[in-house]
Amino acid sequence: MNQASPDRYYNYDDLTRLLHDWAARFPNLLRLESIGRSYEGRDIWLASVTDFSAGPDHEKPALWVDGNIHSAELCGSTACLVLLHRLLHDGASDPKLRQVLAQRSFYVCPRVNPDGAEWALASPPKLTRSSIRPYPYDEEPIGGLKVEDVDGDGRILTMRIPDPNGPWKICPDEPRLLIPREPTESDGEYFRLLPEGTFDNFDGYTMKPQAKKERLDLNRNFPGLWREEHEQPGAGAYPASESEVRAVVDFIARHTNIGAGIALHSYSGAFLRPYSYQSDDSFIADDRWIYEKIGAKATELTGYPAVSAYHDFRYHPNEIITGALDDWLYDSRGLFAWTVEIWSPQRQAGITDFRLFDWYRNHPHDDDRKLLAWSDRTLGENGYVDWYPFNHPQLGKIALGGWQPLFSFWNPPQPLLAKEVSPIVDWLIWHAQLLPRLDWLDVTATPIGHNVYRLHAVAQNRGWLPTYISKVGLRKKLSRGVTFEITPPANVNILEGDRRIVATELEGRANKNCAPFGWAAVGVDPTDDRVGASWIVSAPAGSTITVSASHERAGTIRREITL
Ligand SMILES: [Zn+2]
Structure with missing residues (x-):
């Protein structure tokens, strides 16, 4: 596994080996822990990545990255692994990355839902939305269509069932494709489409999918607006x-x-930001403006649009989603959070002008031809399968064929994986550098009498984002200001000033306008990125005092000062 490439689809055991191998080879950069266990008892791995020689992970501002909470969205895991690989392997040679690792931490959870991913990677794949825990009923489903590989070729395809009342007909120009029957059309050859499978207790005419035994969606289970x-x-x-x-x-x-x-x-090729459940009219404008700046960089690097989930990524215009991780992170934790939908088969096929979900309901037939041509060119046997006759044990003469979505629509095929996730990794590393970061401007001790000194410490935020991160975080008081503390040895007396002083939050540069028009109040640059604290102490000359400044989001810095 030593030369293992990160850009492939790993099963759980191989993923576990790869992560342990990295932890063993890069002990100063990666520490691996299990943060919990899945329903089936698999460890959920978390890699903390930073330059540990430059300070512990928790004393530096950090970026959280996770993947594969949804079972079949395997390329999310891959992007996490490519990020880790980049940080570990280029961290020493690339000066910029070395600086990032000295100043920031990354918490990477490559596979939140290892049970579901293991099902997706089985042959044939067993596809469920997320957790495999039976829910809401712990019972075997009865009746309906059981999705399975009926012809034993290792694939789950689509059944094309001849039916005079079916909604589809064969496309006259491209017999591999199906098109809708016209509203007034009759007397033709029509079909009904269902996933490959067999019927439990088949009555000869009722064809509906069996209720799933596993109906959880882990990305609806987060706190916030659950x-x-x-x-x-x-x-x-x-x-x-x-x-x-x-x-x-x-x-x-x-x-x-x-x-x-x-x-x-995955998939769709989009960066989604909160809210999922309410319009931008309810968004704090200052936060939305920052989201737009971060999103513009995402689009520049990847070509994916950056949009509001509520406005541009709703499965149905009358329904909303709540309980998703990004909404909890933004609205309850005050962090800038995104859901990245990696990969767009439409864009691969040259379809560029489409609205994410409306496209499924209605799009030009020509788009289907473009996708088919792309499948023929790029995916071969893993993409669109031409219809072939099959004698179904319950339905008789039908045909099997159509899209195999797992490594065509839902995830990039293996050869395109590295190219697709690489720019997303660029953006993740860029994003980590936006975080607020405390640094000293000055720490001094001035003698003002016999064995009496005035200590003065000034900290500054060198990051782009303010220490409080977002206005929603500020409004909810999710962090407190920069906190100064001095640790004097026993022979030092503090004459003036508290040992711990909670000062203000610090601004960054994220709220600045695009040009410096000095006559507007926003055009002036007050030093709201700096704050100081001072103490008067009495101590024998030569005593050493440690001054620290810390902030939940912006890190901890220390300085020893000898009187
Ligand atoms: Zn998903």
Whole structure:
């Protein structure tokens, strides 16, 4: 495994070996821990990455990155592994990256849902939305269509069933494709489409998919605006009821140095930002403007649009999503958070002008031809399968064929994986550098009498984001100001000033306008990125005092000063 490439689809055992191998080879850069166990008892791995020789991870501002909370969205795991590989292998040679690792931490959870991913990677794949825990009923489903590989070729395809009342007909120009039957059309050859499978207790005419035994969606189980089952199916019994979600929530809540969080999903080729459940009219404008700047960089690097989930990524215009990780991170934790939907088969096929979900409901037939041509060129046997006759044990003469979505629509095929995730990794590393970061401007001790000194410490925020990260965080008082503390030895007396002084939050540069028009109030640059504290102490000359400045989001710095 020593030369293992990160850009392939790893099963759980290989993923575990790879992470342990990296932890053993790069002990100064990567520490691996299990943050919890999945429903089936698999460890959920978390890699803390930073230059540990330059300080512990929790004393530096950090970026959270996770992948594969949804079972079949395997390329999210890959992007995490490519990020880790980049940090570990280029961290020593690239001066910029070396600086990033000295000043920031990365918390990377490559596979939040290892059970579901293991099912997706099985042959044939067993596809479920996320957790494999039976929910809401722990019972075997009865009746309906059981999705399975009926002809034993290792694939789950689509059944094309001849039916005079079917909604589809064969496209006259391209017989591999199906097109809708016209509203008034009759007397032709029509078809009904269903996933490959067999019917439990088949009555000869009822064809509907069997209710799934596993109906959880882990990305509806986060706290914040979690909703009950009757409002949002699959959200779980209570917020963070699922062990995988609890592991993530608990880790993030304990690591207040996390200033941004990115959840890697697939597919669509889009950067989604909060809110999922309300319009931008409810967004704090200053935060939205920062989101737009971060999103513009994401688009520049990847070509993916950066959009509001509510406005541009709703499965149905009358429905909303709540209980997603990014909404919890932004609205309850005050962090800038995104859901990245990696990969767009449409764009691969040359379809550029489309609205993400509306496209499925309605798009030009020519788009289907473009996708088919792209599949023929690029995917071969893993993409669109031409229809072939099959004698189904219950349905008789049907055909099998159509899209195999797992490594065509839902994830990039292996050869395109590295190219697709690489610019996303560029953006993740860029994003980590936006976080606020405390640094000293000055620490001095001035004698003002016999064995009496005035200590003065000034800290500054050298990051782009303010220490409080977002206005929603500021409004909710999710962090306190920069906190100064002195640790004097026993022979030092503090005459004036508290040992611990909580000062103000510090601004960054993120709220500045695009040009310096000096007559507007926003055009002046007050030193709101600096704050100081002072003490008067009495101590014998030569005594050493440690001064620290810390902030939950912006890190901890220390300076020893000898009187
Ligand atoms: Zn997803």
